[in-house]
Amino acid sequence: MSKPINQIISILLLTILISGCSSVKEIQIGDIKDVRLKSIENNLVGLELDLAVTNPGNFKINIMDMDFDISANGKHLGKMTNPEKIVIPSKFDNIQTFPVKIELSNFLSGALSMYRLRNMKNFEIQITGKVKARSFLYIKTIKVDEKNKVSW
DSSP, rough: OOHHHHHHHHHHHHHHHHHHHHHHOOOOEEEEEEEEEEEEEETTTEEEEEEEEEOSSOOEEEEEEEEEEEEEEEEEEEEEEEOOOEETTTEEEEEEEEEEEEEESSSSHHHHHHHHHHHSSSSEEEEEEEEEEEHHHHHEEEEEEEEEEEOO
């Protein structure tokens, strides 16, 4: 008697888990609204990026790890990572701040490129790599290859 009940409970839990994962909806990331320089240490540049974000799902999304190569106007700047976990609330449609660190591949040329970008009105930024996100029990690694024009 105990074995059929355990099987029924297992099937019920599996069904709930599968239907819960299907309700995870993809987030949309919009344009960069603002960029703030937070710190410069050795070859690390700390930035805060304000991005338009929409999370239509019923679960918050935790961005656990970002590993991107970043280039501006065709010149490689370095590696971009997140120094802390980023949480996007459920049913969210607003501006989200993304704290990031850029490890410049060459400090002198990277710092010079960052200084030039600060004075430009428009430039092109390319990000390639992957991001690892978690929503409830669902973990997904997403490959990213984006190229966008940035205006400030």
